[in-house]
Amino acid sequence: xxxERLETYIGGHMFILITEYTLGRMDRNPxxxxxxxxxxxxxxxxxxxxxxxxxxxxxxxxxxxxxTKILExxxxxxxxxxxxxxxx
Numbered sequence: 001x002x003x004e005r006l007e008t009y010i011g012g013h014m015f016i017l018i019t020e021y022t023l024g025r026m027d028r029n030p031x032x033x034x035x036x037x038x039x040x041x042x043x044x045x046x047x048x049x050x051x052x053x054x055x056x057x058x059x060x061x062x063x064x065x066x067x068t069k070i071l072e073x074x075x076x077x078x079x080x081x082x083x084x085x086x087x088x
Contacts, residue, residue, distance in 0.1 A: 010049055013040045021067040030070055037074045047079045055084045 017036055026032040041047055050071075075083040 006045055006049055010040055010046055010053075014050075018064075018067060021064055028066070030066075033067065033070050034074055037071055038078065041074060041078055047075065050075060051079075051084060054086055 013036075017033060017040075020026065021028060021033060041050060072083045
């Protein structure tokens with residue numbers, strides 16, 4: 001039950017951020033997206049979830065490569081390690 005809630009929370013927020021970036025919201029200001037991704041990944045459970053999600057991804061997400069780079073940088077800043085490569 002808790003895992004499902006976490007997946008819904010993180011997945012929903014990341015989907016919104018990816019959509020905002022794709023639509024050019026906030027002029028694609030990296031600081032806006034870095035701050036919001038940091039808020040979503042602000043705890044160990046969220047970091048573990050995104051790491052597991054990325055490690056097990058079977059297909060490429062619809063995220064822009066620049067957005068993905070911001071996500072990877074934030075993950076590394078918060079966790080101290082690189083985000084694993086997706087398997088697609």
